Amino acid sequence: MRKDYRTGAGWSIAAYEHLEEIVRHKIQEFIQELLEEEVEAFLGRRKHERRSLVDGTRGYRNGYGKARRVSLLSGTIEMRRPRLRNLEQRFESRIVPLFKRRSREVGDLLPELYLHGLSKGDFELALRGVLGEGAPLSASSIQRLKGKWEAEYRLWQAEDFSGLEPVYIWADGIYVKAGIGKDKAALLVVIAAMRDGTKRLLALESGYRESVASWSGLLRSLKSRGLCPARLLVADGHLGIWGALAEIYPETRGQRCWNHKIVNVLDRLPKTVQAEAREHLCRIPYARTRAECERLRDRFKKLFGTDYPKAVEILENDWDRMVTFYEFPKEHWVHLRTTNVVESPFASVRLRTTAARRFRKVANATALIWKVLTVAEKRFRRLKASHLLPEVYKGVEFKDGERLTIAHERRLAA
Numbered sequence: 001m002r003k004d005y006r007t008g009a010g011w012s013i014a015a016y017e018h019l020e021e022i023v024r025h026k027i028q029e030f031i032q033e034l035l036e037e038e039v040e041a042f043l044g045r046r047k048h049e050r051r052s053l054v055d056g057t058r059g060y061r062n063g064y065g066k067a068r069r070v071s072l073l074s075g076t077i078e079m080r081r082p083r084l085r086n087l088e089q090r091f092e093s094r095i096v097p098l099f100k101r102r103s104r105e106v107g108d109l110l111p112e113l114y115l116h117g118l119s120k121g122d123f124e125l126a127l128r129g130v131l132g133e134g135a136p137l138s139a140s141s142i143q144r145l146k147g148k149w150e151a152e153y154r155l156w157q158a159e160d161f162s163g164l165e166p167v168y169i170w171a172d173g174i175y176v177k178a179g180i181g182k183d184k185a186a187l188l189v190v191i192a193a194m195r196d197g198t199k200r201l202l203a204l205e206s207g208y209r210e211s212v213a214s215w216s217g218l219l220r221s222l223k224s225r226g227l228c229p230a231r232l233l234v235a236d237g238h239l240g241i242w243g244a245l246a247e248i249y250p251e252t253r254g255q256r257c258w259n260h261k262i263v264n265v266l267d268r269l270p271k272t273v274q275a276e277a278r279e280h281l282c283r284i285p286y287a288r289t290r291a292e293c294e295r296l297r298d299r300f301k302k303l304f305g306t307d308y309p310k311a312v313e314i315l316e317n318d319w320d321r322m323v324t325f326y327e328f329p330k331e332h333w334v335h336l337r338t339t340n341v342v343e344s345p346f347a348s349v350r351l352r353t354t355a356a357r358r359f360r361k362v363a364n365a366t367a368l369i370w371k372v373l374t375v376a377e378k379r380f381r382r383l384k385a386s387h388l389l390p391e392v393y394k395g396v397e398f399k400d401g402e403r404l405t406i407a408h409e410r411r412l413a414a
Helices: 008-017 019-043 104-115 120-131 139-157 212-224 239-248 258-266 271-286 290-304 309-316 330-336 340-355 362-377 386-394 404-413
Strands: 060-072 075-085 166-176 185-194 199-207 232-235 253-256
Touching (some): 019 075, 139 362, 166 199, 166 330, 166 386, 185 340, 185 362, 199 362, 232 239, 253 258, 258 309, 271 290, 290 309, 330 386, 340 362
Parallel strands (some): 166 232, 232 253
Antiparallel strands (some): 060 075, 185 199
16 A cells, blocks of 8 residues: 655654655656656557547557566666557567666666675675665576676677777786686786876786787787777786787887886895885885986995895896886876786775685686776776876977976076
């Protein structure tokens, strides 16, 4: 029986106590009215209105179907679809399609819940708390939703990139528990900063331990989809990405991640000196000029080179790629020294994949993590000083973080 909350003096108290129920009931009435109007527009006449001779073959109403539940973010409502007979063409509702049981926003809520710490088994409990006990949820419906994500992921992999203008690209390999073996699977990730300062996920694919062949296949795929070469690629010291970059995008400069470099150097030092060494190492990439950066490197070599030559060798290895960022605006250095642009959104993903049991199939893990990252992508921050990105994209030259013309004028003034 429908409750009546408009009962004189007690209306406001009763309404507040049952506010959510009232709102859901009003939404239910509104959606039902929209369905009725949709049918009227399709038949060309109102309910109970007699057919004319002109449209006599267009069909007629035949009661209602069974009550169906549909989940919205405001809760779960119940509706009955009008049934039609003797139609020349099938009627398909655009408001609530036949097999839809939830709104698109509810579907988007699932990766949000996963991102914030809910395992797949917790989805039903959490969603029932949000959508109400009548929500049409089950293990099979959640499984079907996963299948939908996998289909969306395959479409995303074929997206056309010919209109994009990437300035900087960050690439990294992320390892997750997936597959039938004991080893973790490598997921190759590429995120780009566009000319307008926005960041965008470009690629997420499984690869064989970040090999040259795996990275070459990924970059070749991006190029075949129309992606223009970026000005700079930031990655760790793994040889796979650099070999692939030289082959596919030879015009793109390279910058190695300082976080990875510092960790690799410290691994070659005993724990007794790691604290002191870390203090010296962390100063090097924050030098104001490349010359000062190299003086700090030489100082570290003088302090530790005699006793720990292997650590110094690792520091000096591939040095030109360690200091490429000095040839770009200093306002962007905070983004270019490390691969944190990839690491940061993956931090929440790692919490989920570390706590979860092993994914049986790498493809399933890739599609699920992709969906989680598309949620995180909505919160990607723009690059600092994004107004400088068009200049970088055009090829304006910088030295020690300043335009060459400005740097030259300051030297003359000094």
